Amino acid sequence: MPSPAQPHRNPPSERAALVFAIASILVFLGFSVWFWVQTPENVATHFDSGGQPDDWTSKAGLLWIFVPLGVGLPALLSIRPLYEKLPASLINAPHKEYWLERGEKTYLVDCLMELLRITAGLTALLVAAILVIIAEGARSATMSEWLTFVPTVIFLIATGLAVWRFYRKLTPPR
Template sequence: MGNSGVNSSWRERQAHLREVMAEAKTLEREPAARWVTVVFGAATALWIVVVVWLALTLPDEVPIHWSSGGVPDGWASKTGALAFSILVPLATIFPLVFLSRLVLAAPDTLNSPHKEWWIAEPHRLIRCERLLREDLMVIVALTVVLLTTVDVLIGYAAHQPGGVVPSWWFTILLVAYVLALVGYTTWMYASARYRPTKPVPPTGK
């Protein structure tokens, strides 16, 4: 008897979730906040500018990996270095933004504070997708800036004797990236960003 009640409750929840998903897919997606779009666009523009700079200035042989002392222990051709600078962000970083779509396709996979509240209504689900998309855009922007800075380091090292660079550069880059990432994710979960609020108005109203 008890199991029957649990199964019935679970089936009702899944049926309701399917209804929420179906209606949410008919609604317009909310646009990302302007400041997020600016941050994401600026990081992307910076990456493009640096890639163009590398294409115009790199020599035929380029250092791409260094020992702890800043002495290069790995080299690549200009084509290989450019391929790395272009393909890594395009294939592994920028696509992360599209993970927010999973909120609409599989709400149960959502991992955010107050999950049950967000997936209970179509308009809440749309709002949650937008919040996650914005967060992913910021995280992607931070990662793209990190990779772009590494590209700048490669371009700098390519014109130094023996390709040697100051060893402290790597530590500073990594620490700055980790601090920025931890700071933003802490704000995501500690602020009122995902806290249940008054009813979310329909999209476009």
């Protein structure tokens, strides 16, 4: 059983996850500028089952929603002091009691922050992909199914792997 003074077998890469979250937010902001420059004033925002647009929104209105979502949510997920101050009873993590009983709340929060920051970066990239999908729809006037399917599947697989990593890191040593 590791003590607070001993290093863990697989310490979380919380800083790398923070760099990923920040880089993803910057990529999202870059795609937002590209979207503003490349798309017409009104863009299709909903498509019927045949891939034909059936609802339109101004690009300014769309960015008014997407920029706070693509920057704000990932930023909120990345602010460590918010989660450090949470009472342990509000943290829902596997094997939480094991780590708290050993005085390892810092390790628990490190693992949580790694998960949240990876999820934050993936969220920013997913919202950037949605902007690209909308821009492509504006160019071609139809929406191919693979264009929406691929980013969603990548997001779900990557998020699932991050959750699996979180679980593995918090599984007590044998």
